[in-house]
Structure formats: C-alpha cells, structure tokens
Amino acid sequence: MNLQSRIKLYSSSLVLFLVASTFGQSIKKSDQRTPANYVLNQMEAKAFTIVANGKSTSIYVDPKDWKGVIRAAKDLGDDTRKVTGIASPVFENGKPEKNSIVVGTIGRSSIIDKLIATKKIDVSSIKGKWESFLIQTVDGQLVIAGSDKRGTIYGIYDISEKIGVSPWYFWADVPAKKAKELYIKAGKYFQDSPKVKYRGIFINDEEPSFAQWARGAYGGINSKMYATMFELLLRLKANYLWPAMWGKSFNEDDPLNPVVADEYGIVMGTSHHEPMMRSQKEYTDRKKEIGEWNFETNEKNISQFFYDGLERNKNFDNLITIGMRGEGDVAMGEGDDLKNIQTLQNVIKKQREIIQKVYNDTPENHPQVWAIFTEVQRYYDAGLKVPDDVILLFCDNNWGQIRRTYPEKEKVKNRIGGGGLYYHIDMNGGPWNDRWINTTTIPKLQEQFNLAYQSGLDKLWIVNVGDLKPKELPIDFIMHFAWNPDAIPANKTLDYTIDWASKIFGKENAVEVADIVSKYAKYNLWRKPEVQVANVFSIVNNHESDSVLQLWRAVADKADQLKSKIPADAQDAYYQLVLYPAKASAGVAEMYLASDKNMLFAKQGRVSANDFYKRTQELFEEDKKLSDYYNTIMSNGKWKNMMSDVHMEYKMWSMPKSNVIPQIKEVTPLSEPTMGVAIEGSELSWPNTTDKAILPVFDGLAKSSYYIDVYNRGLGKFEFTAKANKTWIKLSQSKGTVEKETRIEVAIDWNALADGTFDGLIEISQGNKTIPVQLNVVKTAAPKINEPYFGSLTGEFSIPSSKYNASVPGKFAKWVTLTDLGRSDASMGISPVTAPSATPESAPRLEYKVLLSKKGKATVCLGMLPTQDINPARGLRIAVALDNQTPVIIDARKGLVDTFGEYTPSNLAHSKVLKPLPPLNKDIYLNGNAKQRRSEVFDNLRWLDTELQVDEPGIHTLKVYMIDPEVVLEKIVVNPDNAHSSYFGPIPMQHNVK
Structure with a gap:
C-alpha cells in the first residue's frame, strides 16, 4: 500500500478510534x-x-x-x-x-x-x-x-x-x-500495568554537545538539569535512567541528584560496566587509594568500594547493576575466558553478599540487572551462572540489531528475574560512530523491539540515546511501545508517526510531517552521516547518484515548504524535530554526492567539475549555518552547544577534531574548447583512454535507454554532431553547442527490430575529431504468461521482496509485509516471530515468477536485514529453490565470528552484487582485514548468495522458504552484473503488470 493510500486509511481509522474509545x-x-x-x-x-x-x-x-x-x-x-x-x-x-x-x-x-x-x-x-x-x-x-x-x-x-x-x-x-x-x-x-516493567534511557557519549549545553544552561549536569529529564520520562510513562557517565558521577557531582530522582519517582541505575551504583569516575578519582581494577588481586578494596556505593544509595529506588568489566569499558582479565568466567562468578557472589549486608535482607528483594554486553555474551553462552532473580540484560550489536532473543533455557526454568534489552539509537565506538542525528526508523524499532518482546525480553528496556536530542522521535516511540507492544503492530507504525505529528503540529500538518521524519531517517539508513565516504552511490550505473540526490532534495524541499504552514509558536519545535534533521541530513548526503561528481568529472577533465567543487563548498557552509541557528538562535539560544557533534569525514570510529569538507579538486580548463565524451555504465572518458566506448546492452524486455555525455574540457564553446549508423537507433539530439556539457539520450525503435541480437555505432564529432560509441541490442518475444514476472534478457535483475506472486503459509507461520522497513518500500518478515523453525516442507514460502534467459547456473543473491545470530545453536537460515528442485538452505551467520559490537567484514564473497569500495584504515577491522568498506553494519543489509540450476531458459518459479522465523527479506538480485555494479543494485522492473 503506498503512502497516500495508508494516509487515507489512517484518517478513517482515527475517526473510528475516537468515536469508539470514549x-x-x-x-x-x-x-x-x-x-x-x-x-x-x-x-x-x-x-x-x-x-x-x-x-x-x-x-x-x-x-x-x-x-x-x-x-x-x-x-x-x-x-x-x-x-x-x-x-x-x-x-x-x-x-x-x-x-x-x-x-x-x-x-x-x-x-x-x-x-x-x-x-x-x-x-x-x-x-x-x-x-x-x-x-x-x-x-x-x-x-x-x-x-x-x-x-x-x-x-x-x-x-x-x-x-x-x-x-x-x-x-x-x-x-x-x-x-x-x-x-x-x-x-x-x-x-493496567505496563507490559515492560522498567523502561528508560541512558545518557551517553554526552561530550561535546549535551555536556556543553548543560554547563551553559545549568552550570553542569546537576539536579536542576536532571529534574527536567525526570519529568520528561514520567510524562512519557517511563521510569528508569542510566545517567551521563563520561567523566561524571551522578551521585557525587551533585549529591542532590539521587534525592531529586527519588522524589520524582525515577528508578536509578548505572551503565553496563558501572556496578553497585558506582560510576566509573568514582573509581578513577580514587584509583590511587583503591588500587588496580582487578578483582582477583584487589578483592578487598574493590568490595569496599562496592559496599560504600550501595550503602550511600540504599534508601533510594534503585535497580542495581551487578557484574564487572575491565577498567574503561573493556574486556576483563588476560583473555582467558574460563578464568574470567570464574572471576565473574566470584564478583557476583561477593556483590550479592554486599547487598545482603547493606539491606539486611535477601538480595532477591532488591532488583538487580546483569548486562550481557560484548565479551560477556561469550561467558553467558559458555555457562556462566547468574542468580535466578537477576534480570538478564541482553544487548544489541551497538548498531540496532539485537544479539539474542530470550533463550529457551531461561523460559523453561521460568527465571524469576526475566530478561531485558539494552539497545542503541546512539553509538560512539567501532566500527563507526552514529551520534549526530536520528538515523533510526520507527519500522525498524518496531521490528527489533517486537522480536525482543515476543521472545520474552520484557522486564527492562534501556536505550542508549546519546545526548537525548535529537533522538526525540525514537525515544517517544520506544517508551510508548514499551507500555504495550501489541498496540502498535508493524502495519501501524505510520499511524503512530502521524499521531505523534498531530499532537505537536496539528492534524492539518500531521501527514506531511510524518512523511518528512519517516523519510529522512530512512534515507540516513542507506549511509549514516558519519559513515558517508566517497563513491558509495554509483554515478554511472542505474542513475543511482542522481536518484538519491532527487530523493534527498525532495524531503528537504518539503520540509522547507511546510515551514510556512506551521504556527509561529511551534516554529522552534518544527526546526529541531523536523526541519533541521531533514535539511542537515540532506545537506551532508548531497555534499558527498557533489564531491563524488567533482572528483570523477575532474578525472575526466570536465569543466563542469568546478560547479560541483563550488556546490560541495556551499553545502559545507550551509551545514555550519544550520547548526549555528540551532545552537544560537532557535528557542532564543536555549539549546546552545547542543548541536556540536562533528559528523563528517571520519577516518576511523572516533570523532574527528572538526568537520572537514570531503575531497574536492578544482579543474583548470584547457585554453580552447575541447570535446570530451563519457557514457553511461563507465567512469572512463574519451579521448582519455584507448578502451572502446561501449554502452550497456539494450534489453528489449526492459526497453532500455542509455545516455552519452558530451562535455567541454576547455574555455569557450564548441559545436558537435551525433550520428547513428542504424535508423532504429534514436538520439535525443543530433547536434548542438556545448559550453559545459549536454546529454544525448539513446533509445531504440523496438518496433523496427525483429527478435535477435543487433549492434550499432554512434559517432560523436567535433570538427575533425570523432569518438565512436558502440552499442548492442537484444530482443525476443515476451513470454506467454498471465502473471506479473521479473526478468531480463541480459541476465541481471532485481526483485523487491514484497512483490511476490504467491505467499503460501506454513504449518506454524506465514510471511507478512513489513511496510517501510529496510532501505526500500517494504520487507518480508515472519509472523509470529516466535514460530518454531521449519523444514522446507512445512515452512511458509514466497513465490516469484522470473524469466531466466540462459541455461546453466543462475546466481541468486538474497538481501537480508542484518539480523544477528540470536540463536547460535540453531543458526539463522533461509532456503531458496527454483521450481520443484530441492531447496538450498543458507545459514546467514554460518562461519562468521560473533563480533560483539566490533566489526568483521562479513560475506565478502557474496558482495559482488554491490559496488566495491576503497579500503578504510585497517585499525577499525579485526585481523587487519580491509578488503572493502562494504559491510552489513554500514549498509544495514546482509547479502547471501547461492547458485541454482536452470535447465531451460524461460519462465520459472523462484521460491524462498523461511527456515528460522527471525529472517527478514528485503530484496533479491539475480545474476548480478559486476561490470556495472551499484549500491542498490539494478532497478526493479516488473513486467506484465496490468
């Protein structure tokens, strides 16, 4: 269902809701x-x-x-x-x-x-x-x-x-x-009571933005500042907080902090590596007195440190973090997991003894949480035992994909403490930062938190929100969703967003606001701003760079146009919730696209490279102006310094010292007008190369058309002519005058061709200089089928997962459309997500009619959302088959190391469908593996591939089977053309659609 249809349905359903729920x-x-x-x-x-x-x-x-x-x-x-x-x-x-x-x-x-x-x-x-x-x-x-x-x-x-x-x-x-x-x-x-018992946020990565703002507005991150945050949480019906901890101590920086929290009614905790109500700063301030952060060699002093912290806070409402990591939020110990497990068992035992002593009561009566974060996941998998009343806090991979659902072994024994989830919508660390702006969509949050909730992770949800601003929308959603996840199913995420916008900006503006905030976050998921690098989107294949630019400009323009309709008293809210994140995100995205064109065009010698040189500079300055307005003028300077994060030209995960403009190059034109030619599908240019200029193959099924750019390499103007040697080759212009550049669209008169393969030649001339461009054409009769189908005569094509011909339910589950989830319009997931794993015989399946033009092997690439190895004993499997052949089962995580928030490039062999990117500094990779910058973390997509046997060319049925229920399928690419690769792959084209 498209956006406008969903909006009409929303308006009708809202009226019914208001009437019915008096x-x-x-x-x-x-x-x-x-x-x-x-x-x-x-x-x-x-x-x-x-x-x-x-x-x-x-x-x-x-x-x-x-x-x-x-x-x-x-x-x-x-x-x-x-x-x-x-x-x-x-x-x-x-x-x-x-x-x-x-x-x-x-x-x-x-x-x-x-x-x-x-x-x-x-x-x-x-x-x-x-x-x-x-x-x-x-x-x-x-x-x-x-x-x-x-x-x-x-x-x-x-x-x-x-x-x-x-x-x-x-x-x-x-x-x-x-x-x-x-x-x-x-x-x-x-x-009634909330479905998730503890619901809260973690203020983290708070320097420079949040902390500078708080110091300017309140004199520090103190009780006056926290009082505003406590009230926000209560108004959102939340109840839990992990306070800022970068060089800060909630309990000691301002002794009124815990007092005010308790009076407001907020349950306080400490982060995953700050046990027993003690902040990391409390230890570093006493390091000489306490000694090394090593429980094996310094148990007495560390235990006293734990005791003192809990004794100080015992009269407040606390959820006590237990366990222990190494100093500075790193792994504990010398790297021997078995030894570390035993040490951690001793730590927890001692902490429980301290709880007993402080409260003069059994620890079971005082809620505790143990965070299964990074390497601790290994310890848990290896059998580390934690008291049954402690909440097991499972985690995401730091980039929004949960690493474990609630384990079956905990359900079987009916663990009293239950399970919870620690989740990031902000990240400072490897492989890359994600801090500056909101890059998390509501459909993604619904899919991930629903998976957590349905599996049993329902005692505690704590979300790393960084500076809190500008993550207002995802915070609002998560806190609402935590109260009752069943109230916002996957097909109601747009309804939620429209309702959120309506409450803030009025019903008359709600639909447009919801569209803007949904799109800017979704587009950020293609490549988050801090992960923007050169040459992500192809300039020469599938019109990709231009299409991405058009989409970003459309959302920024819409945000600009809507501003005049927003009431005066809501303008500041509009700027921080809608206009700034949309325009600033769009500006950064366009800046990288402009710098990419500048560098390619400079290499080709185009004088128009200088236009993109200037555009990149303009966008860099505009980014500063947008942030300056946020920090100094908006809300009369109330949020000064809040938008201070550096967000461009990262060279490794840590924040650079300042924003730096992407690489650009100014071109010195030749002294006289000189023709150059570039063609679609190639970054080469003529006459700068001895390679032949050959356009991609024209496909009679897709009715392909391609372009030839004629450009100037010098000062002044020149005239050119373009001539084809076949009458069925149609050119948008046969001559012209060029000051900078012009584009010739090349199309085919398909009615003039019989079935078969053909070739032709186009000559582009300036005076006595001629550049030949070759082309090849294939045409065949359309297959006789009454259903829509995907396919091409050249071999390569893509299929959006939601454009299936049939969805066949399985014994215990079915495929469902997850609207607006992922990089495209929708993805296909499983309902219920708690369904048992299946064999292909009993599994739900999706069927796609496809035209395969050649006999032999066909490569099928499945684009999956990067769901983690949430059940390592089982894997994460999906199956694919052609017609009635035996399905091939693929394990999405087989052979991959669980990187616990770090990064190992995965499935490099399966990424041929995607454009290879230049290497990063190897220090962000494990084992120095820097072959590509392609990764499921950066791309928010995992590619799996297999080969299927095509016995005869023609129409076939491609079948995709659920094996494990957590798989989410976004896209299928068949026979990727690695000579013309791009970030998104080929543009989907469904044939025989009535």
Missing part, C-alpha cells in the same frame, strides 16, 4: 493506553469541568502522599495555565471541595482511602498492581487514583497530555494546545 466505556484489557478523546473543549452532559467561564477547578492532594505525586499535581495545575491561561490551584490539606480534582495513591492518601472505604470508587482493578491508575468522575469530583507512586503520577500526566501539554514541552519546545474551556467526559477508566 472515556466512559470499558475497553479491552490489551489496550493499555487511555482513550484519545476524554478531554473536551465544550460542555456536554455530566462532563467534569476543569476550566470554564474564566475559572479553574482546584486540585487536592494529601500532604502525606509521595513528594513526586504532590509535585506532579502542581504540574497539572500549571498545565491548565499553559493551555487556558488559568492555573488550577493545588491544596495539600483540607477537605476537597465539590467539583474538585482529587489526586492520590492507594494506601498513602487518606482522601483516596476514604473514597475506597465509603465505596465511592472501586479500585480492585488496579490495587496492588505495578504503575496502574484509575480516573473516574464521582459525585462531581474527578478522581485520579494510583496503585503506587508512579501509577498516580502517570494518571496526572495522562490528563496533562490529553488537555494539550506535550511530554516534550520543555525538551522540544512543543507549545501547549490553547483552549478557553476544558472538560473531562464522565465515566471511569483504569490503566
């Missing part, structure tokens, strides 16, 4: 979110009045309730002011008056407990539950009752969001939706 109606238990329309802007029967006729209702809260609840109640009072201009007064004592808002926590609020005792409210649906709340109109009062501290706070903020105050009002300057009157629809609603 506040007073009961809803399905699986729907965890409160209804969208229980707040009204005009009075209706029995509605509760918040603000009307210039007056606002009062809010009452028990002074003995949690401080965080009282504080949130005051926020609600101020939120009514943000919307209507009239604040609701908050009273912490006294008997609630009639027509007031009553806020409180069960068992903590005498007001709420009295309502329960007098049977005014029934809290049986939430009592004793985790973070649940009830909202109900009772005897003219609006009651917000929470099962616990955060349950009450979430209920308060749910109303704040519904009246029109975005969770992002501070962190993205989203203006409140103005209204003169506010009412709550009469009725009762309860919010």
Whole structure:
C-alpha cells in the first residue's frame, strides 16, 4: 500500500478510534493506553469541568502522599495555565471541595482511602498492581487514583497530555494546545500495568554537545538539569535512567541528584560496566587509594568500594547493576575466558553478599540487572551462572540489531528475574560512530523491539540515546511501545508517526510531517552521516547518484515548504524535530554526492567539475549555518552547544577534531574548447583512454535507454554532431553547442527490430575529431504468461521482496509485509516471530515468477536485514529453490565470528552484487582485514548468495522458504552484473503488470 493510500486509511481509522474509545466505556484489557478523546473543549452532559467561564477547578492532594505525586499535581495545575491561561490551584490539606480534582495513591492518601472505604470508587482493578491508575468522575469530583507512586503520577500526566501539554514541552519546545474551556467526559477508566516493567534511557557519549549545553544552561549536569529529564520520562510513562557517565558521577557531582530522582519517582541505575551504583569516575578519582581494577588481586578494596556505593544509595529506588568489566569499558582479565568466567562468578557472589549486608535482607528483594554486553555474551553462552532473580540484560550489536532473543533455557526454568534489552539509537565506538542525528526508523524499532518482546525480553528496556536530542522521535516511540507492544503492530507504525505529528503540529500538518521524519531517517539508513565516504552511490550505473540526490532534495524541499504552514509558536519545535534533521541530513548526503561528481568529472577533465567543487563548498557552509541557528538562535539560544557533534569525514570510529569538507579538486580548463565524451555504465572518458566506448546492452524486455555525455574540457564553446549508423537507433539530439556539457539520450525503435541480437555505432564529432560509441541490442518475444514476472534478457535483475506472486503459509507461520522497513518500500518478515523453525516442507514460502534467459547456473543473491545470530545453536537460515528442485538452505551467520559490537567484514564473497569500495584504515577491522568498506553494519543489509540450476531458459518459479522465523527479506538480485555494479543494485522492473 503506498503512502497516500495508508494516509487515507489512517484518517478513517482515527475517526473510528475516537468515536469508539470514549472515556466512559470499558475497553479491552490489551489496550493499555487511555482513550484519545476524554478531554473536551465544550460542555456536554455530566462532563467534569476543569476550566470554564474564566475559572479553574482546584486540585487536592494529601500532604502525606509521595513528594513526586504532590509535585506532579502542581504540574497539572500549571498545565491548565499553559493551555487556558488559568492555573488550577493545588491544596495539600483540607477537605476537597465539590467539583474538585482529587489526586492520590492507594494506601498513602487518606482522601483516596476514604473514597475506597465509603465505596465511592472501586479500585480492585488496579490495587496492588505495578504503575496502574484509575480516573473516574464521582459525585462531581474527578478522581485520579494510583496503585503506587508512579501509577498516580502517570494518571496526572495522562490528563496533562490529553488537555494539550506535550511530554516534550520543555525538551522540544512543543507549545501547549490553547483552549478557553476544558472538560473531562464522565465515566471511569483504569490503566493496567505496563507490559515492560522498567523502561528508560541512558545518557551517553554526552561530550561535546549535551555536556556543553548543560554547563551553559545549568552550570553542569546537576539536579536542576536532571529534574527536567525526570519529568520528561514520567510524562512519557517511563521510569528508569542510566545517567551521563563520561567523566561524571551522578551521585557525587551533585549529591542532590539521587534525592531529586527519588522524589520524582525515577528508578536509578548505572551503565553496563558501572556496578553497585558506582560510576566509573568514582573509581578513577580514587584509583590511587583503591588500587588496580582487578578483582582477583584487589578483592578487598574493590568490595569496599562496592559496599560504600550501595550503602550511600540504599534508601533510594534503585535497580542495581551487578557484574564487572575491565577498567574503561573493556574486556576483563588476560583473555582467558574460563578464568574470567570464574572471576565473574566470584564478583557476583561477593556483590550479592554486599547487598545482603547493606539491606539486611535477601538480595532477591532488591532488583538487580546483569548486562550481557560484548565479551560477556561469550561467558553467558559458555555457562556462566547468574542468580535466578537477576534480570538478564541482553544487548544489541551497538548498531540496532539485537544479539539474542530470550533463550529457551531461561523460559523453561521460568527465571524469576526475566530478561531485558539494552539497545542503541546512539553509538560512539567501532566500527563507526552514529551520534549526530536520528538515523533510526520507527519500522525498524518496531521490528527489533517486537522480536525482543515476543521472545520474552520484557522486564527492562534501556536505550542508549546519546545526548537525548535529537533522538526525540525514537525515544517517544520506544517508551510508548514499551507500555504495550501489541498496540502498535508493524502495519501501524505510520499511524503512530502521524499521531505523534498531530499532537505537536496539528492534524492539518500531521501527514506531511510524518512523511518528512519517516523519510529522512530512512534515507540516513542507506549511509549514516558519519559513515558517508566517497563513491558509495554509483554515478554511472542505474542513475543511482542522481536518484538519491532527487530523493534527498525532495524531503528537504518539503520540509522547507511546510515551514510556512506551521504556527509561529511551534516554529522552534518544527526546526529541531523536523526541519533541521531533514535539511542537515540532506545537506551532508548531497555534499558527498557533489564531491563524488567533482572528483570523477575532474578525472575526466570536465569543466563542469568546478560547479560541483563550488556546490560541495556551499553545502559545507550551509551545514555550519544550520547548526549555528540551532545552537544560537532557535528557542532564543536555549539549546546552545547542543548541536556540536562533528559528523563528517571520519577516518576511523572516533570523532574527528572538526568537520572537514570531503575531497574536492578544482579543474583548470584547457585554453580552447575541447570535446570530451563519457557514457553511461563507465567512469572512463574519451579521448582519455584507448578502451572502446561501449554502452550497456539494450534489453528489449526492459526497453532500455542509455545516455552519452558530451562535455567541454576547455574555455569557450564548441559545436558537435551525433550520428547513428542504424535508423532504429534514436538520439535525443543530433547536434548542438556545448559550453559545459549536454546529454544525448539513446533509445531504440523496438518496433523496427525483429527478435535477435543487433549492434550499432554512434559517432560523436567535433570538427575533425570523432569518438565512436558502440552499442548492442537484444530482443525476443515476451513470454506467454498471465502473471506479473521479473526478468531480463541480459541476465541481471532485481526483485523487491514484497512483490511476490504467491505467499503460501506454513504449518506454524506465514510471511507478512513489513511496510517501510529496510532501505526500500517494504520487507518480508515472519509472523509470529516466535514460530518454531521449519523444514522446507512445512515452512511458509514466497513465490516469484522470473524469466531466466540462459541455461546453466543462475546466481541468486538474497538481501537480508542484518539480523544477528540470536540463536547460535540453531543458526539463522533461509532456503531458496527454483521450481520443484530441492531447496538450498543458507545459514546467514554460518562461519562468521560473533563480533560483539566490533566489526568483521562479513560475506565478502557474496558482495559482488554491490559496488566495491576503497579500503578504510585497517585499525577499525579485526585481523587487519580491509578488503572493502562494504559491510552489513554500514549498509544495514546482509547479502547471501547461492547458485541454482536452470535447465531451460524461460519462465520459472523462484521460491524462498523461511527456515528460522527471525529472517527478514528485503530484496533479491539475480545474476548480478559486476561490470556495472551499484549500491542498490539494478532497478526493479516488473513486467506484465496490468
């Protein structure tokens, strides 16, 4: 379904949703979110009045309730002011008056407990539950009752969001939706507990941007700054934080930090390599006193260090990280895994003893998490034992692909602690950085987090968000998704994005905003800005470079055009959430495309190379201007320094000292006008080479056409002529005057040709200088088939995975379309993702009708999303077959080293379909392997290939079978033409489409 069709469907479904999910109606238990329309802007029967006729209702809260609840109640009072201009007064004592808002926590609020005792409210649906709340109109009062501290706070903020105050009002300057009157629809609603128990973010890689901003705005990364972050998390219904840790200590830099966190209601933790509530900086500050970070040789001092940290924080709400890595977030020990495993077992045993001692209670009653990060994954696979009550925190590969689903052995024993996921939408480290801008799409997040959740990783989701800004959209999605993953299936990701945009920029702009933010992130996935290098996209094959440029310019232009429609008070929010990431990403992408053309054209001697020289410089300056506006003018300088990350011309993974313009070269024109010729499909130019100029083969099935560029290598102008030796060769121009360059389109009059192969010659002349260009043509009768099919007469063609002829369900699973996932329009995944592995006989399969023009071997390349080896005992398998031949099973990860976040170039033998790229510095590769810069990490695609036997030319059925359920298929390329390679491969062309 295309975007416009989905938008129409969204508009219809939204209306139905608003009508069906009224506040007073009961809803399905699986729907965890409160209804969208229980707040009204005009009075209706029995509605509760918040603000009307210039007056606002009062809010009452028990002074003995949690401080965080009282504080949130005051926020609600101020939120009514943000919307209507009239604040609701908050009273912490006294008997609630009639027509007031009553806020409180069960068992903590005498007001709420009295309502329960007098049977005014029934809290049986939430009592004793985790973070649940009830909202109900009772005897003219609006009651917000929470099962616990955060349950009450979430209920308060749910109303704040519904009246029109975005969770992002501070962190993205989203203006409140103005209204003169506010009412709550009469009725009762309860919010069930979240599906993922702990949901939070990790502030990381915070220098230079985040830290410089905080020092300028707050004097440091301190409790005043963190208070704004705690509030954001609570408004997003999140509850957990790993604080900034680059040379920072949350508990010691500002002793009020943990106090404020606890008062707000945020559960605090520490990162994967900072155990027992101690930051890395706390150790480095005491290194001389404590001694080496080696538990085997320094157990006494390190244990005391652990004890002191936990003792200090014992009265706060903590989720304690246990375990131990080497100093500086590296592997522990001398490299002997068995020895390290034993040491780690001893570490955990000692840490549990410390927990027992500090709390004078069994460790099982104090939540702990053990991060299975990088090399620790090996230790776990090798049998490292962790107490059953500890949350096993599995991780992604640092680049957004989870490394393990919840292991079956943990499900079988029903591990009490359960499993969680640590996931990156920001990365500082090998093989490359991903920090500057949002490069994560909502469809990708849905696919990966759904895979985690469905497998059982549901106790904790912690997301590395870097500086927090500009990752607002993915943070918002993940926190919403964590509350109830079932509420946002793969086919509803666009609906979510439109709804997000609607809340911020209004329904009238929501569809366009959603399109922009979806596209810029998707295009960044082709090559993330820090991974942009020379010659990624082909200039001469498949019009690839020009097509990429057009797409980037379209999204940037749309963002520019929409700006004038955005209300004045939302302009700052629009710049940081939409305009800046779209235009800045597009600018960096175009800058590399321009520098590529400059360098190629300079090599060819084109005077037009200087145009791209200047364009590259302009884009480099524009990038600085965009960031300067963000840092100094936007929001009156509120976010000064927040956009300071260096994001171009990386030579290795670590951030360069400054942005550097890509390599460009200025051309000195010859003294007189001189003709040069370049052709599609070749980077050579004539007369600079002795090679023959031969255009790619013209395919009668695809109705191919190609171009010839005639360009000037000198000053002035020249005239040229173009002449073909066959009447069926059609040229877009036969003569012309060239100052810089002109393009001749070469087409074929197919009606003038019989079936067969043909050749021809085109002569391009300037005066007495002539350059011959050869061409070859193949034509045959179209196959007699009533179905759409893919194929070519030259051998090479590609198939989008979603353009199948048939999808045949298997015994336990089926293929489903995952819209907008991957680099193209859609990918094909499996539902359910927890289905058992299958044999080809019982597996779901996709069937594609293909024309194979030659007898013999056909190479089939499968473009897969780079799913990790999530079940190493089994592999990650898919099968392919032609017609009724025996399927060939391919293991996507067989023979590959699990690199644990580092990088080994994988499937180099299978990357012929893609354009080879120049080597990187070898220090970013394991074992110094620097053959290519092609990788599944950089490309967000893994290529697998096999050869199938073609007994006879003609129409065949290509079949793709699921063997393991986590595979996601994006694209198929058949018989790649390595002489004309490109990043995306051949342009898909389906024939016989009616």
